[in-house]
Amino acid sequence: xxxxxxxxxxxxxxxxxxxxxxxxxxxxxxxxxxxxxxxxxxxxxxxxxxxxxxxxxxxxxxxxxxxxxxxxxxxxxxxxxxxxxxxxxxxxxxxxxxxxxxxxxxxxxxxxxxxxxxxxxxxxxxxxxxxxxxxxxxxxxxxxxxxxxxxxxxxxxxxx
Amino acid sequence: xxxxxxxxxxxxxxxxxxxxxxxxxxxxxxxxxxxxxxxxxxxxxxxxxxxxxxxxxxxxxxxxxxxxxxxxxxxxxxxxxxxxxxxxxxxxxxxxxxxxxxxxxxxxxxxxxxxxxxxxxxxxxxxxxxxxxxxxxxxxxxxxxxxxxxxxxxxxxxxxxxxxxxxxxxxxxxxxxxxxxxxxxxxxxxxxxxxxxxxxxxxxx
Numbered sequence: 001x002x003x004x005x006x007x008x009x010x011x012x013x014x015x016x017x018x019x020x021x022x023x024x025x026x027x028x029x030x031x032x033x034x035x036x037x038x039x040x041x042x043x044x045x046x047x048x049x050x051x052x053x054x055x056x057x058x059x060x061x062x063x064x065x066x067x068x069x070x071x072x073x074x075x076x077x078x079x080x081x082x083x084x085x086x087x088x089x090x091x092x093x094x095x096x097x098x099x100x101x102x103x104x105x106x107x108x109x110x111x112x113x114x115x116x117x118x119x120x121x122x123x124x125x126x127x128x129x130x131x132x133x134x135x136x137x138x139x140x141x142x143x144x145x146x147x148x149x150x151x152x153x154x155x156x157x158x159x160x
Numbered sequence: 161x162x163x164x165x166x167x168x169x170x171x172x173x174x175x176x177x178x179x180x181x182x183x184x185x186x187x188x189x190x191x192x193x194x195x196x197x198x199x200x201x202x203x204x205x206x207x208x209x210x211x212x213x214x215x216x217x218x219x220x221x222x223x224x225x226x227x228x229x230x231x232x233x234x235x236x237x238x239x240x241x242x243x244x245x246x247x248x249x250x251x252x253x254x255x256x257x258x259x260x261x262x263x264x265x266x267x268x269x270x271x272x273x274x275x276x277x278x279x280x281x282x283x284x285x286x287x288x289x290x291x292x293x294x295x296x297x298x299x300x301x302x303x304x305x306x307x308x309x310x311x312x313x314x315x316x317x318x319x320x321x322x323x324x325x326x327x328x329x330x331x332x333x334x335x336x337x338x339x340x341x342x343x344x345x346x347x348x349x350x351x352x353x354x355x356x357x358x359x360x361x362x363x364x365x
Contacts, residue, residue, distance in 0.1 A: 022175035029183045036190035050293035052300040054307055055196040123292050130288030140205040149296055150197035156297040160238060
């Protein structure tokens with residue numbers, strides 16, 4: 001017992017080595033770099049998506065036009081009320097402008113992707129169908145017919 | 161005489177701090193992607209009237225302003241909706257003498273339900289105040305019904321599910337030949353159970 005305690009005298013505890021700390025942090029860093037993507041839009045609306053089970057992945061970002069719908073977030077734009085708004089291109093737009101903005105987004109795509117362009121509708125759970133119907137009619141007018149109701153994975157009972 | 165002392169070691173103590181800064185930068189500027197959803201295609205913006213749909217070939221689903229779901233003149237729970245849609249599409253009501261007879265259908269072959277999957281049309285009606293999640297749930301169940309039937313036929317014909325083939329088709333790592341073969345198979349399954357989902361315009365009275 002005396003021998004065991006020889007190196008553990010109370011006055012000189014060996015310091016914990018932090019040499020591997022950078023490695024741990026780098027592993028974390030690489031993890032986040034691989035699973036996340038850069039934000040290209042600041043969300044101005046609340047955006048809790050509904051859930052669905054029969055989803056298909058929308059992996060190629062270069063052919064997706066995103067439309068966000070939801071009530072304006074409370075930070076900074078408290079005077080905008082509770083009505084759902086449409087966000088495209090980092091700003092609020094009206095339903096009538098959706099077609100124009102969608103065509104603008106389409107024209108900035110490379111030629112060969114235009115025929116496969118998909119509109120991703122990211123609507124909040126509190127949105128009513130009236131807005132969605134208007135939006136769909138606008139998209140039909142500009143002949144953007146491939147749409148994707150973007151959702152989270154999950155059982156549909158959470159929606160009801 | 162030069163002494164061979166080892167080169168002085170670089171102090172790595174601040175490495176962790178640098179890595180932490182980078183980590184925090186990435187945490188702030190990026191977001192985790194959740195780009196998955198229900199793919200649908202809208203009808204083109206031409207108003208040609210669809211002619212001659214027999215009532216038995218139409219499965220009507222309506223969602224009212226109070227988010228109640230009605231299918232075939234009856235209030236249904238979202239849990240039973242998928243079964244009902246499957247039973248409707250897979251009914252195959254035409255008699256075996258008819259040339260449109262559905263040999264692969266496993267339904268009940270009722271006379272008052274759909275004649276053939278090719279003729280079966282599902283219609284989803286909403287009102288302006290129906291909520292979006294309920295609509296997504298209904299879409300999900302209808303697509304689920306189609307996927308179920310397509311998977312069944314795909315397993316019977318090609319020994320793999322429709323969803324697996326579809327996922328593989330969009331994978332970049334497969335060769336051209338495989339892609340063509342997959343496409344043919346997908347087309348065959350899609351022809352057996354074509355997705356016919358109607359969304360009539362809402363009429364407010």
